[in-house]
Amino acid sequence: MIVFIFASNFTILMTITQLQYVLAVAEHKNFTLAAEKCFVTQPTLSMQIQKIEEELAIQIFDRTKKPIQLTEIGQKIVNQAKNIVNEADRIHDIVEQQKGFIGGEFRLGIIPTVMPTLLPMFLNNFIKKYPKVKLIIEELNTNEIISKLKNGHLDAAIAVTPLEDEKIKEIVLYFEPFVAYVPENHSSFKKQEITIDDLDINEILLLQDGHCFRDGILNLCKNKGQNENNHFQIESGSFETLIKLADEGLGTTLLPYLHTLDLNEKNKTKLRHFASPKPAREVSLIFPKNELKIHIIDALRNSISGVVRGAIAFQNVEIISPIQKK
Structure with a gap:
């Protein structure tokens, strides 16, 4: 595809491929790496970008800096190039949607605290029902997902909302409720249900920074100050580690409801549900507002809703924001 840019007395011709080369260098800040990602030789990529710069009579990249940097005008060109390339990609999507075809490549991001429990529940059924869809799935945190959605590197994602x-x-x-995991030596172990007032942020074992479930817990306990005189502070990247630490008497932890379904019977005796309205997280399919692969998004939504509806029966919930409050 060729893009025509008209000025008062001349016309500039550039291809979508050339714009993709520009975007690759802007992303990787290295001509050699950008060429590898575009599956062309470095001289070919450099020549095509130089051709654009000569036609425009400007420099898109400052090659004197390491790593390579965009010039001021180069940044504006890259912003526009993203729009052009994204819109060109959507021409194919429009045709497929008109034909009712559900297939093709679809890049999906999923946050780490949702992926291990949700993905096995729907993936097998989805690929059997929609064999022409090629799902490319990445496990990413929320910030990475938002960045990749906006840069066109993901079509959609499954994350905790609202993101505002x-x-x-x-x-x-x-909606997935929070569930407390309480060891036998804890004062709340004898309770059938607990409330937010039973939580002590100073003894709750948390996931590492960057996990939205951690931010949800901090928001849940926002009125309870942290004690800076604690003898230790433990943060982990997995719920399994937090459960083992709680079993050692090092504190309590909170888990997403779906994660509790796979616990052994002994550990399930240590689970304590919250009184209604139960604090919960809102899990959503998210995508750019100009996304056109709505037919695949609808197929994903229907597949996931079908399996989750039977697993989560809680209705009276209070949504806890995933956005960390200052």
Whole structure:
């Protein structure tokens, strides 16, 4: 595809491929690496970018800096090039949607605290029902997901919402309650249900920074100050580690409801549900507002809703924001 840019007395011709080369260098800040990602030789990529610069009579990249940097005008060109390339990619999507075809490549991001429990529940059924869809799935944190959605590197994602981002559309899939994991030596172990007032942020074992579930817990306990005189502070990247630490008497932890379904019977005796309204997280399909692969998004939503509806029966919930409050 060729892009025509008209000025008062001349016309500039450039291809979508050339713009993709520009975007690759802007992303990787290295001509050699950008060429590898575009599956061309470095001289070919450099020549095509130089051709654009000569036609425009400007420098898109400052090659004297390491790593390579965009010039001021180069940044504006890259912003526009993203729009052009994204819109060109959507021409094919429009045709497929018109034909009712559900297939092709679809890049999906999923946050780490959702992926291990949700993915096995729907993936097998989805690929059997939609064999022409090639799902490319990445496990990413929320910030990485938002960045990749906006840069066109993901078509959609499954994340905790609301995210309060005007460029991102959210379709709620389900509400997943928080569940406390309380060791036998803890004062709340004898309770049938607990409330937020039973939580002590100073003894709750948390996931590492960057996990939205951690931010949800901090928001849940926002009125309870942390004690800076604690003898230790433990943060982990997995719920399994937090459960083992709690069993050692080092504190309590909170888990997403779906994660509790796979616990052994002994550990399930240590689970304590919250009184209604139960604090919960809102899990949604999110995608750019200009996304056109809605037919695949709808197929994903229907597949996920079908399996989750039978697993989560809680209705009276209070949604806890994933956005960390200052």
